[in-house]
Amino acid sequence: MLRPSRTSWLLLSTLMLLVACGGGDAPGGDGPAVDPEQVVAGPAPIRLYIFDCGTLVIADAGRFSLMSDETSTLELSVPCYLIEHPEGRLLWDAGLPDEWAARSPFAQENGTLTTVERTLAAQLEELRITPADIDYLAMSHMHYDHSGNANMFAGSEWLVQRPEHEAAFGEAGGFFDRSLYGDLETAETRILDGDHDVFGDGTVVIKSAPGHTPGHQVLFVNLVEPGPLVLSGDLYHFPENRQLKRVPLFNFNEAQTLDSMDLIEDFMSEVGARMWIQHDSAAYALLRKSPEFYQ
Numbered sequence: 001m002l003r004p005s006r007t008s009w010l011l012l013s014t015l016m017l018l019v020a021c022g023g024g025d026a027p028g029g030d031g032p033a034v035d036p037e038q039v040v041a042g043p044a045p046i047r048l049y050i051f052d053c054g055t056l057v058i059a060d061a062g063r064f065s066l067m068s069d070e071t072s073t074l075e076l077s078v079p080c081y082l083i084e085h086p087e088g089r090l091l092w093d094a095g096l097p098d099e100w101a102a103r104s105p106f107a108q109e110n111g112t113l114t115t116v117e118r119t120l121a122a123q124l125e126e127l128r129i130t131p132a133d134i135d136y137l138a139m140s141h142m143h144y145d146h147s148g149n150a151n152m153f154a155g156s157e158w159l160v161q162r163p164e165h166e167a168a169f170g171e172a173g174g175f176f177d178r179s180l181y182g183d184l185e186t187a188e189t190r191i192l193d194g195d196h197d198v199f200g201d202g203t204v205v206i207k208s209a210p211g212h213t214p215g216h217q218v219l220f221v222n223l224v225e226p227g228p229l230v231l232s233g234d235l236y237h238f239p240e241n242r243q244l245k246r247v248p249l250f251n252f253n254e255a256q257t258l259d260s261m262d263l264i265e266d267f268m269s270e271v272g273a274r275m276w277i278q279h280d281s282a283a284y285a286l287l288r289k290s291p292e293f294y295q
């Protein structure tokens with residue numbers, strides 16, 4: 001990978017850090033403090049790969065607070081993402097379990113049709129990467145469709161919000177299945193109390209966005225093309241959840257979810273970022289998949 005000189009790297013890093021922080025200290029606080037055009041001027045030293053980590057087709061959208069005529073599909077994509085940075089590799093979300101490929105497709109008890117066509121391990125291998133090569137593991141939250149292969153990365157450093165860690169290893173309920181991530185209990189762990197700049201240069205920043213689960217988080221990635229980007233986790237499931245501001249019935253805390261939606265929307269406006277709703281199958285279908293990448 002191209003490695004910029006130390007000086008240009010520092011300049012670029014400083015610029016990106018300014019953008020990632022949203023220029024929050026700027027007087028007035030109205031509008032973008034940093035011109036997003038500046039962001040795309042320099043060469044980004046990071047790559048983003050998208051993996052197919054399965055598909056869910058739900059029985060009805062009611063649990064997501066949508067009427068049947070308010071969403072055009074009941075299909076949810078389940079991607080995983082690899083971010084390659086000069087200082088290390090981050091895996092964002094661990095998808096549905098690779099083991100489910102053997103019995104795919106199958107219907108869960110609640111009627112959700114579940115498909116795993118390609119394993120995450122095979123897609124990493126295609127890039128000549130093993131789980132041991134992943135420096136950091138961060139998941140938007142611990143539900144089964146985001147933590148399915150977490151145990152595979154118990155040798156990585158786990159980046160997790162404090163309330164999510166407590167929920168994961170406390171009296172877990174809902175969609176938490178400890179068998180999928182139990183090995184992380186002894187993994188090197190960085191407990192987060194809010195936002196976290198993963199590589200210290202503002203290019204890859206975990207943003208706390210609780211509500212869906214106690215310690216839900218989203219990921220900001222500062223790419224050249226398509227530009228600054230937020231990976232949604234489950235802040236939204238369907239694009240209609242975003243348009244209509246509808247909170248799923250099964251969220252941990254509705255008020256907290258609405259606050260997080262406002263916070264992340266404001267952040268994206270400030271830095272000129274777009275959002276990829278991870279479960280938005282129509283949008284996902286149009287994206288480049290690994291071994292192709294964005295940078």
Ligand SMILES: [Zn+2]
Pocket residue numbers: 143145146234279
């Ligand atoms: Zn999900």
